Each structure stands twice: as structure tokens, then as C-alpha cells.
Amino acid sequence: MAQPQPVEMTDNSTGMSYLDSLPRRVVTVFLPLIVFVFVLLFPFYWMAITAIKPNFQLTDYNNYSPLWVVEPTLEHIKYLLFETSYPHWLWNTVYISVAATVISLVTSVFAAYAIERLRFNGSRWVGLGIFLAYLVPPSILFIPLAIMVFGLGIYDTKLALILTYPTFLVPFSTWLLMGYFRSIPFELEECALVDGASRWQILIKVLLPLSVPGLISAGIFSFTLSWNEFIYALTFIQSSENKTVPVGVLTELVRSDVYEWGSLMAGALIGSLPVVILYSFFVDYYVSSMTGAVKE
Amino acid sequence: MANVAAAEPTHKRSFWAGIGQGRHVLGIAFMVPAAVFLLFFLTYPLGLGVWLGFTDTRIGREGVFIGLENYESLWGDSLFWLVVFNTLLYTIAASILKFGLGLWLALLLNENLPFKAFFRAVVLLPWVVPTVLSAIAFWWIFDSQYSIISWALIKMGLISAPINFLGDVTNARASVIAANVWRGIPFVAISLLAGLQTISPSLHEAATLDGATNWQRFRYITLPMLSPIIAVVMTFSVLFTFTDFQLIYVLTRGGPLNSTHLMATLSFQRAIPGGSLGEGAAIAVAMIPFLLAAILFSYFGLQRRKWQQGGAD
Numbered sequence: 003m004a005q006p007q008p009v010e011m012t013d014n015s016t017g018m019s020y021l022d023s024l025p026r027r028v029v030t031v032f033l034p035l036i037v038f039v040f041v042l043l044f045p046f047y048w049m050a051i052t053a054i055k056p057n058f059q060l061t062d063y064n065n066y067s068p069l070w071v072v073e074p075t076l077e078h079i080k081y082l083l084f085e086t087s088y089p090h091w092l093w094n095t096v097y098i099s100v101a102a103t104v105i106s107l108v109t110s111v112f113a114a115y116a117i118e119r120l121r122f123n124g125s126r127w128v129g130l131g132i133f134l135a136y137l138v139p140p141s142i143l144f145i146p147l148a149i150m151v152f153g154l155g156i157y158d159t160k161l162a163l164i165l166t167y168p169t170f171l172v173p174f175s176t177w178l179l180m181g182y183f184r185s186i187p188f189e190l191e192e193c194a195l196v197d198g199a200s201r202w203q204i205l206i207k208v209l210l211p212l213s214v215p216g217l218i219s220a221g222i223f224s225f226t227l228s229w230n231e232f233i234y235a236l237t238f239i240q241s242s243e244n245k246t247v248p249v250g251v252l253t254e255l256v257r258s259d260v261y262e263w264g265s266l267m268a269g270a271l272i273g274s275l276p277v278v279i280l281y282s283f284f285v286d287y288y289v290s291s292m293t294g295a296v297k298e
Numbered sequence: 299m300a301n302v303a304a305a306e307p308t309h310k311r312s313f314w315a316g317i318g319q320g321r322h323v324l325g326i327a328f329m330v331p332a333a334v335f336l337l338f339f340l341t342y343p344l345g346l347g348v349w350l351g352f353t354d355t356r357i358g359r360e361g362v363f364i365g366l367e368n369y370e371s372l373w374g375d376s377l378f379w380l381v382v383f384n385t386l387l388y389t390i391a392a393s394i395l396k397f398g399l400g401l402w403l404a405l406l407l408n409e410n411l412p413f414k415a416f417f418r419a420v421v422l423l424p425w426v427v428p429t430v431l432s433a434i435a436f437w438w439i440f441d442s443q444y445s446i447i448s449w450a451l452i453k454m455g456l457i458s459a460p461i462n463f464l465g466d467v468t469n470a471r472a473s474v475i476a477a478n479v480w481r482g483i484p485f486v487a488i489s490l491l492a493g494l495q496t497i498s499p500s501l502h503e504a505a506t507l508d509g510a511t512n513w514q515r516f517r518y519i520t521l522p523m524l525s526p527i528i529a530v531v532m533t534f535s536v537l538f539t540f541t542d543f544q545l546i547y548v549l550t551r552g553g554p555l556n557s558t559h560l561m562a563t564l565s566f567q568r569a570i571p572g573g574s575l576g577e578g579a580a581i582a583v584a585m586i587p588f589l590l591a592a593i594l595f596s597y598f599g600l601q602r603r604k605w606q607q608g609g610a611d
Contacts, residue, residue, distance in 0.1 A: 113328065120321045122326055
């Protein structure tokens, strides 16, 4: 009893890396990692540097180093914001993404709760069906959906995208939330039931407050997916004022043979910023939603 | 009388409570919104797409049933077979590269590093930004005259003239694959990293004490422990790559000489600008067998073994 406790092993965090010498780790770990990070980030740097380069430096590699900029200019960004429909496209993308995300989240919460907790007859099959629905790619669906959108009279409206984006958002969010609900102990719900709460109250007052992290994960992932969507937006939208950023930049800023790389890159950069900012605030949620969808 | 009065509300209550609390009725009621969406905007269009493949529908004109005519004409269409070849080449090459490089990056990130969280966050960026917008950046990077890669290689003295990235058959294929790999690595790496972190370090320590080399530890511990998650990640990766549309549409629109045309881009080209919705749908439907094969392969070939879940073999 009085024997001294053995000292706790605390080197789990370092694993066995202490076995490698520092020079060896530099060559096998840090060097490749730096190359990876450089390659993965260079296009962003290139985008940013091009967006603020004056036109005369853009293609003159003999007198100016392409990797740096002298006399940075906001000309391209000004052109983008005041002489094109770009602000309009940004607003459209925000509007469509938020609407589609909210619809999908509400729908998915109910569906996930029903499948995971109410366990109605056939819920297992419905759960499997939801997973299979996630595997159906938009490239297969866009032609028949285009015909439906036309038939419903919502062609070339934002509504067309708000209604079709949930086709890939709902399966994903439901699947994610099912996993999340599964991790919440059943006993909490049983207690609430014993205390006379209805299913509705349990969902609103017990389960949802506990699943806020899951809801954030599903929400930001859905928002990013809608923001990035391209093929539906390209097919269902015709008029310039209803376009989203990816479609607008590609179809309206690319004109004839003279590419205005400065404004194109500025458009790409500004169009990426909202998701990048959102992502930087919620990295862990983002990662957990990505890996959560893969794990089970 | 008092009895009835007392019984009445409880009866009523239990009836409504039965509706409200009954798992089956309520469960189905909760499923209604999702079911409506998915049946109407997913299942129905899927069926409609298959049906369209058997018709000669054009934009603005109802089609009639023409049986297998679309598929027969595709069968004899050398462009279609070239596109199938391109799609398979693109998928296989990009998936192998994404897997190899992604696993490597995951192993690097799994090391004990300073600023680990920062590296992990930064690495995922290519996956987060809209594909079309990063593809536009690649378009500029792959420019035939002012490519920064050509410039760097010329400066280093490796080449003398700019590389024609997107104008030459082999170069164009390599370029689009490179852009796809760039975008796909983070997804593979971060997902596999999550898998790696579940492997207990004590297994590696035990193996090291038994005299296992680094390669043996990787081959006989890491890889088997990781294989279930590899199967899922690569299935997703293959599905997304096979049905890719955005990258090609931005970078090459299928050119040069249709050498980078994929099934999704051909389907779009025939259906929307070309107007032949029936033929486009037939090409889209022709993708389904490939997708099913990929899913079934990963399901049966790579599914979890019992020992990977802690059970006996």
C-alpha cells in the first residue's frame, strides 16, 4: 500500500521522435513539410500579388521581378467593385448560401433526430438512403434538374439555386448530425421524458443546446459547399444580376482574348475571402465535420 | 360522474400524447421535410435523367422515346471513347497522386511539430476556397507566355522557352491533373491525419523494442490500422474526381484536341450549349456504372476486418 507510485509516463505527446536526431528530423520532416506548404500556398500568394500589380508590371518580367510588386495599386479592385456587377454577385452568393444552409440545417435536424433517436420503423434504411444520396454527384443531376427548374418557372432566379442546393447539403448535414446525436447520452432524454417533457421539448431544450458544435460544423460546411457550387449556378442562371461569384467571374470577367489578369485575380481573391475568414474562425469545427463525415 | 369527468381528459391527453410522443408517427412527421426535398429534387431527377437518356429531348422541345439510340450512337462515337479514356486516366492518376502525397503529408503532420495547429489549418486552405476561383489562379499560373513556373525554370536554366502548359496534349493532361491533386491533397491528408491520431503510440514503441524498422512499423502497424479510413477517403476522392467538371471547364474546356474532355464536361457541352439534353443525359447515365463499381470495390475489397475493430480475427 505504501509503495511509491511509479512515475507516470508523460512522453506520449512526443511519441518516439526523441529517437531521431535533429539533423535527421530536418531532412525527413521539416524540409518536405516546407515544400508541401509552399506548393499548397503559392497559388494564393500569386493571386494576391497579381491583384495589386499595375498592368505594366504584370507581363514585363525583364524589368520587374514577377514575384514582387513595386507601386502596388488598388485599380483592379476598384474596377471590380465599381464598374462590374461583382458586388451584386457577392450579395447573391451570400443570400443563396445563407438561405440554402438554413433550409438544409432545419430539415436535417428533424431528419437526423427522427432517424437516430425516434428510431421509427425503417429508420435504418432511411439512414442508409441518406448516405447513398450523398454519393450522387451533381454532374449527373444537372440536366434533369435544369428541365425541372424550367418547368417550375424558376429558371434564372435565385430560388432555383436555393431549392436545388439542399440536394447535396441535406444528406451531408443529416449524416453529420446523426453522428453527433449518437454521441449524446440517451439518459438525458430519458430524464426529460420522465419529467414530462414532450419530444418537441426534448429536441429544442435538451438535444439542440448540446449539439451546438455539431450544428456549427454542419452549418459552416454547408455554407462553404453552397458558396463553392458551380455547375448548378452555371446551368440555371442566365442573367448577369442573378449570377453567383464563381460563375460571374468566369463568364463575365473573361472577355475576348485580352485577359485582364489583375481584375480576374482580384475577383478570385475577394470571392475566396469570406469562406477563408469563416474557416479561420472555425478551423476545428470544419476539420471535425470533414473527418466526421468520413469516419463512420 | 366524477369518474367520467376524470377519465375524459386523461383519455384525450393520452390520445394526443400518443400522436405527439409516438415514435413512429412523429418520426415520419419529422422526416417529411427532408424526404420531400430528396424525393423531389434528387430521386425524381435521377429517374428523370435515366428516362431522358432514352429520349431525343432537345432544349425547347419535348422528346420522344427512342430506345437505346443515344447509347448506340455513343458506342460508335470515337470522341465518347476518348472521353472515357481521359476520365479514367484523370481519375486514376490524380487519385494515386493524391493518396501518395496526402498520406505523406498526413504522416508529416502527425510528427511532433511546433505550430502544429497552424500547419494543419494552413494546409486545408486549397480545399476551402471555391474550386473555380483557385482554378482561375491556375489558369494564370499555366499561362502559355507569362507562366510563373516557366519563368522560374528559365531563371534556373532548366528550360529555354516557356512551357506550353495547356496547349499541348500531354502537358494539358498533366496540368489539369496537377491542379486537381493540389486541391485534393488537403482533404486526403487531414482525413488520414484524423485516422493516424487514433493509432496508439504504444504499438509503435512495442514494435521498436522488438526491433522493427521504420518501414516495417509503417507497413505492419500504420497501414493496416489506417486501411478502413483509407477506403472511405479514397472512395470519396475517386467519386469527386471522376465526376469533376469545374476544373476542366475553367482551365481547358476539354481542349486541346479533346484530350482533357471528361464525361461530365462532355455531358454539359452536348446538353446545354449543344442543346441535346437526351444525349447529355445518356452520357451522365453512362457514368453511373463506373461510380457503382468504385463504391462496390471499396465496400467489398476494403471493408473493416474484425481485428481492426478490436475483435478476434
